[in-house]
Amino acid sequence: MMQASLAEAESLVLKASVGAGLEPGLASLSARATRWLCQYGLPGTRLVVRALSNWLERRSVGVNWTGDRKLCAVTENKMVSVLYAGAVVIDHRSLVRAPMTVTSPDEPLLLLAMVAHAIGDSRVKITWPDPSGNRQGLQVDNEGCTFLGADYCWLHRLGTLDLCVTCDWNPPPVTGSVLWNHAALVHRQASVYKNCVDIEQAELLFLDQWGARTLIPDSDVSREKGAGAGRIDTD
Numbered sequence: 033m034m035q036a037s038l039a040e041a042e043s044l045v046l047k048a049s050v051g052a053g054l055e056p057g058l059a060s061l062s063a064r065a066t067r068w069l070c071q072y073g074l075p076g077t078r079l080v081v082r083a084l085s086n087w088l089e090r091r092s093v094g095v096n097w098t099g100d101r102k103l104c105a106v107t108e109n110k111m112v113s114v115l116y117a118g119a120v121v122i123d124h125r126s127l128v129r130a131p132m133t134v135t136s137p138d139e140p141l142l143l144l145a146m147v148a149h150a151i152g153d154s155r156v157k158i159t160w161p162d163p164s165g166n167r168q169g170l171q172v173d174n175e176g177c178t179f180l181g182a183d184y185c186w187l188h189r190l191g192t193l194d195l196c197v198t199c200d201w202n203p204p205p206v207t208g209s210v211l212w213n214h215a216a217l218v219h220r221q222a223s224v225y226k227n228c229v230d231i232e233q234a235e236l237l238f239l240d241q242w243g244a245r246t247l248i249p250d251s252d253v254s255r256e257k258g259a260g261a262g263r264i265d266t267d
Contacts, residue, residue, distance in 0.1 A: 034236050035228040042067040044236070045080050047243030052084050054115060061118055065145035070229045072212075073220045075188075077235045079142040082190075084242070087113050092138040095120055103134045111138035111191035118146030121197055131198045140195055141187035147197060148172050160193045162186060167196075168211075176214030184211065 036044070045066045049059035062080055069076030086092035092113035095103045103120060105112045114137045121143070124132065137143045144158050151172055159169035168181025186193060212220070231239075 033233060034231045036231055037228060038067050038071055041070050041077055041229045041231065044239040044243060045077065047246050048239040049084065051242040051245030052088060058115055058119055061146055062115055064149050065118065065142055068145040068149040069141065071221050071224055072217050073224055074141065077231050079139045081235045081238050083113065083115055083139045083142055086111065086138045087115055101130055101132045103132065105136065111136050114139050114143035114146065118143050121147055122150045131196050134195045134197065136191040137195060138191055140193045143195060144170055144187065148177060154199060157198045159196045160187065177217055178213050179211040181211055
């Protein structure tokens with residue numbers, strides 16, 4: 033296990049995402065969402081490693097935007113990759129004045145973090161069904177973030193949930209109590225600032241291996257073109 037700062041965790045994910053072939057904007061979105069999760073003591077690096085693995089091994093695919101305000105997988109019987117769905121949701125949120133649904137996202141909690149981080153000063157509620165048929169959710173507004181419902185553990189299950197995203201209008205009701213209010217999340221954040229982010233060895237190995245693909249071999253040509261520290265101290 034490695035202990036890292038939030039900035040280090042974000043940097044590891046950014047490099048690995050680029051090395052895995054994600055476009056720069058998508059890689060940056062994934063890295064920022066990972067940091068958003070990690071700052072509240074949630075398993076950001078674990079989820080992004082799984083999402084990258086799903087995409088690389090073709091367990092998840094891109095999305096289609098359908099006429100009934102749904103984002104569905106482009107291939108039947110496949111999960112929606114949140115690495116791509118997150119950007120689509122964020123791009124559409126200012127245009128859609130009704131709830132949108134993402135069907136079977138491979139890593140729902142990572143998608144939730146992407147939207148929450150990117151929403152800025154707007155309001156958003158993301159809801160999902162729990163095992164009892166009630167709906168839980170995350171609400172983000174000017175007062176901070178609130179997790180609603182009994183638990184968030186179902187968000188860890190691959191492709192089992194359809195998330196309903198509501199932005200800038202009256203959101204649908206959510207049953208259940210408050211799991212973490214803004215004060216509780218701030219407390220969790222303070223604990224992370226004190227104790228750092230724990231990254232499992234397998235996750236670190238995966239991120240390092242894919243991040244290494246962004247590097248180039250050391251050579252006279254690479255140094256002449258600006259790689260490394262240069263040939264003299266003032267370079």
